[in-house]
Amino acid sequence: xxxxxxxxxxxxxxxxxxxxxxxxxxxxxxxxxxxxxxxxxxxxxxxxxxxxxxxxxxxxxxxxxxxxxxxxxxxxxxxxxxxxxxxxxxxxxxxxxxxxxxxxxxxxxxxxxxxxxxxxxxxxxxxxxxxxxxxxxx
Numbered sequence: 001x002x003x004x005x006x007x008x009x010x011x012x013x014x015x016x017x018x019x020x021x022x023x024x025x026x027x028x029x030x031x032x033x034x035x036x037x038x039x040x041x042x043x044x045x046x047x048x049x050x051x052x053x054x055x056x057x058x059x060x061x062x063x064x065x066x067x068x069x070x071x072x073x074x075x076x077x078x079x080x081x082x083x084x085x086x087x088x089x090x091x092x093x094x095x096x097x098x099x100x101x102x103x104x105x106x107x108x109x110x111x112x113x114x115x116x117x118x119x120x121x122x123x124x125x126x127x128x129x130x131x132x133x134x135x136x137x138x
Contacts, residue, residue, distance in 0.1 A: 001120065004128045007113045011106035013134075014127035015099055024126050025095045039088035042078050049077050098123065 015021050032044050081089040081097045089097075102123060118125040 001117050003115055004118050005113050005115050006128050008106035008109045008111055010127050010131045011102050014130045015102050020130050029091050029094050039090055041088055045078055045089055046074050049074050
């Protein structure tokens with residue numbers, strides 16, 4: 001984990017760089033696809049979704065959450081990815097929904113920079129690294 005500074009432009013620029021974004025998405029998808037069938041099951045994707053800790057924390061402090069409520073939230077998140085409702089998520093669905101979520105984060109973040117603790121290998125961390133590489137190259 002590392003403390004990083006980013007703003008909405010960091011995320012938007014990464015998502016709009018199709019080569020960099022698509023490469024990261026393919027790598028993340030391949031990492032999650034543990035049985036290598038080209039599809040993500042609920043079990044495969046839920047581990048990544050649960051790492052988001054959507055309801056388990058309040059401003060970084062762990063809180064007790066009803067397991068049934070948590071299961072419902074993660075099932076709903078999976079359904080957001082499963083556009084054709086066939087019970088699995090293919091690479092295109094994963095890419096489209098991840099892009100939509102990242103752009104929503106950027107929209108909510110605004111243009112002022114914020115400090116965030118980011119996990120190594122997370123898409124936000126990759127977006128920061130992408131921005132840094134572009135600045136160094138300029």
